[in-house]
Amino acid sequence: LDFNPAHSWEFWPRDKIEHRTVRALHNHVKHVKEASPYYAEALSGIDPRDITSLADYAKLPMTDKKTLVENTGRFLAVGPERIAETVVTSGSTGKPLVFSMTASDLDRLAFNEALSFHAVGVKPGDRAQILVSIDRLFIAGMAYYRGLTLLGANTARIGVLPFDMQKHYIELLKPTVLVGVPSFLRRLAKELDAMKFDARASSIQKLVCIGESIRSEDMTLNAVGKSLEEAYGANVYSTYGATELAVAYCECECRCGGHAHPELVYTEIVDEQGNPVSDGMPGELVATPLGVEGLPLVRYRTGDITFKIGEPCACGRQSCRIGPILARKSQMIKYKGTTLYPLTITNALDELDCIDDYVIMLEGGESLSDEVTVHAVTPPANVPQVVSHLRTKARVQFPVLVTNAATINAMRGDARKKVRIIDNRIPGKRQ
Numbered sequence: 001l002d003f004n005p006a007h008s009w010e011f012w013p014r015d016k017i018e019h020r021t022v023r024a025l026h027n028h029v030k031h032v033k034e035a036s037p038y039y040a041e042a043l044s045g046i047d048p049r050d051i052t053s054l055a056d057y058a059k060l061p062m063t064d065k066k067t068l069v070e071n072t073g074r075f076l077a078v079g080p081e082r083i084a085e086t087v088v089t090s091g092s093t094g095k096p097l098v099f100s101m102t103a104s105d106l107d108r109l110a111f112n113e114a115l116s117f118h119a120v121g122v123k124p125g126d127r128a129q130i131l132v133s134i135d136r137l138f139i140a141g142m143a144y145y146r147g148l149t150l151l152g153a154n155t156a157r158i159g160v161l162p163f164d165m166q167k168h169y170i171e172l173l174k175p176t177v178l179v180g181v182p183s184f185l186r187r188l189a190k191e192l193d194a195m196k197f198d199a200r201a202s203s204i205q206k207l208v209c210i211g212e213s214i215r216s217e218d219m220t221l222n223a224v225g226k227s228l229e230e231a232y233g234a235n236v237y238s239t240y241g242a243t244e245l246a247v248a249y250c251e252c253e254c255r256c257g258g259h260a261h262p263e264l265v266y267t268e269i270v271d272e273q274g275n276p277v278s279d280g281m282p283g284e285l286v287a288t289p290l291g292v293e294g295l296p297l298v299r300y301r302t303g304d305i306t307f308k309i310g311e312p313c314a315c316g317r318q319s320c321r322i323g324p325i326l327a328r329k330s331q332m333i334k335y336k337g338t339t340l341y342p343l344t345i346t347n348a349l350d351e352l353d354c355i356d357d358y359v360i361m362l363e364g365g366e367s368l369s370d371e372v373t374v375h376a377v378t379p380p381a382n383v384p385q386v387v388s389h390l391r392t393k394a395r396v397q398f399p400v401l402v403t404n405a406a407t408i409n410a411m412r413g414d415a416r417k418k419v420r421i422i423d424n425r426i427p428g429k430r431q
């Protein structure tokens, strides 16, 4: 793939994007029926010629992660001799997904990240440091590396190092862009400050943030996003990706939602019943990656709750955007007859400097209301303040229990991520 962002579909008029998307979806369905044993069966009653509109496509069955994990071999649309790289992602159900990519899929992944970083304003001459693992079978670090180098940025594969080494490489290589997980970047800022390194006066201009939300539902920066901008004197940009999609939704320089790259993915937001919801309304992100050879997917349910932003962006891109991830669908909270998004609660707790760490424990599951408890590492005298802040900011009244760092780590187990929600609700009562 030649990388010329000016030729990207995202700058086309809306009707042209839609016209080409319908054609791409028609071709996609035709291809997966021929190449993937799973879809040959799942779509056996579907004639690709009947797909002449987005509404036609929305009638096709969706695929979820459980089905993909349990039938990976049957989804595969190429022979084993075509597989050029394997990545593994932990499933929410516990069983890992072994995700296979061809050489062309790797080029596609690079093209996708190059488009994303281009939208962030990264250019040849920029010096980018990747502060996430590029090994350990992760897709993300490798995708950023390939995208940044394709774009022509000077790219350093730093990974996750001790903080004094991070400081060393910032001083030595003078990065203009850092790519990392918000909670890690926040911790790094504190450690740099403790080492008398002034990040605000440093070369760092942009922070591309992955894996955790830096915005609230109303698209303003949350406490983590604000503290990163403050600590580095840099702009923060959110990017969202999922291994199975091999695509990213990354914010542009206007920073108002992650742009879909329409030549690489078709995006839908659906309700519990699978019906489309209007722009701005929360629902599950359902994505169809386009142009994938190895493990192609049709209408893949990501399990992530967000909303679509339809109005055109000031940057000139006409592609749709998505907001922050409000919740994993499985982690939505039933509370006194309404549905709560964990992001609302974590954003409120992150605003409090008096809490060092916390987890939100979900229990119950049989009644109309879940039992929610906040376990916080904070002096007991702060509990009334935490309770009052949650009532004001998240409109909830949850019990707050004081705990310590060792107990929280034990509650998390050996999860690779810094888990914020521990779900002990009775299974089977919800999806």
Ligand SMILES: [Zn+2]
Pocket: 252, 253, 254, 255, 259, 313, 314, 315, 316, 317
């Ligand atoms: Zn934009």
